[in-house]
Amino acid sequence: MASSPRWNGPQRRIGLTGGIASGKSTVARWLAEQGLPVLDADVYAREALAPGSATALAVLQRYGEAVQAEGSVPSAGVLDRGALGRIVFDDPLERQWLERLVHPLVRDRFETALANLAGAPTVVLVIPLLFEAGLEALCSEIWLVDCEPAQQLQRLMARDELSPEAAEARINAQWPLERKRPMADWVIDNRSATSDLPSQLTAQLRPSTPT
Numbered sequence: 001m002a003s004s005p006r007w008n009g010p011q012r013r014i015g016l017t018g019g020i021a022s023g024k025s026t027v028a029r030w031l032a033e034q035g036l037p038v039l040d041a042d043v044y045a046r047e048a049l050a051p052g053s054a055t056a057l058a059v060l061q062r063y064g065e066a067v068q069a070e071g072s073v074p075s076a077g078v079l080d081r082g083a084l085g086r087i088v089f090d091d092p093l094e095r096q097w098l099e100r101l102v103h104p105l106v107r108d109r110f111e112t113a114l115a116n117l118a119g120a121p122t123v124v125l126v127i128p129l130l131f132e133a134g135l136e137a138l139c140s141e142i143w144l145v146d147c148e149p150a151q152q153l154q155r156l157m158a159r160d161e162l163s164p165e166a167a168e169a170r171i172n173a174q175w176p177l178e179r180k181r182p183m184a185d186w187v188i189d190n191r192s193a194t195s196d197l198p199s200q201l202t203a204q205l206r207p208s209t210p211t
């Protein structure tokens with residue numbers, strides 16, 4: 001059962017996590033369709049590396065032309081995100097370097113967005129690396145979108161047009177779902193068709209406290 005502290009304020013803050021391609025965005029889309037505000041760490045991480053940002057320039061300084069978008073000049077600070085992905089998913093130390101740069105900015109954006117949404121009764125926070133980054137205390141409850149490892153690999157390869165090796169490198173850069181399962185307050189089973197999700201999600205949205 002979950003042991004680390006959760007956010008304990010008056011707002012319901014649902015942390016949505018899982019593994020890459022386990023179905024977080026699919027679930028988040030459905031929750032947004034129900035009218036819930038959805039904050040997404042991936043969006044914030046992309047914004048943190050926006051063209052010309054200090055972060056993008058720091059990345060260019062470290063890796064040089066290898067991560068510079070084709071046709072751009074270094075001073076413009078435009079990244080080739082695919083090239084950056086290949087570097088960091090192949091090398092844990094480089095990944096750690098990039099995460100140290102980007103995670104504090106993502107966290108700041110969550111804090112700002114949450115302050116702006118203080119009046120909303122429920123907010124959804126999509127955080128792929130929620131457990132890895134120790135962000136449990138941002139959420140009042142944590143939902144894990146779960147599937148089988150083979151499904152995760154297939155879905156990732158299909159969605160991002162990756163080779164099995166590249167997809168595995170991305171999956172192995174995160175904790176396995178098996179490790180995350182006991183840390184969540186509720187596990188969403190996304191092994192079957194996505195049409196199965198609404199009944200699970202509707203049931204879980206009803207109570208205001210996690211089981």
Ligand code: ADP
Binds near residue numbers: 026155156190
């Ligand atoms: P995440 O946000 O966790 O990375 P996505 O929601 O993007 O994952 O899902 C990964 C891919 O798998 C997407 O192409 C999505 O359409 C597909 N997918 C999600 N859930 C299912 C499911 N239950 N059955 C089949 N494909 C699914």
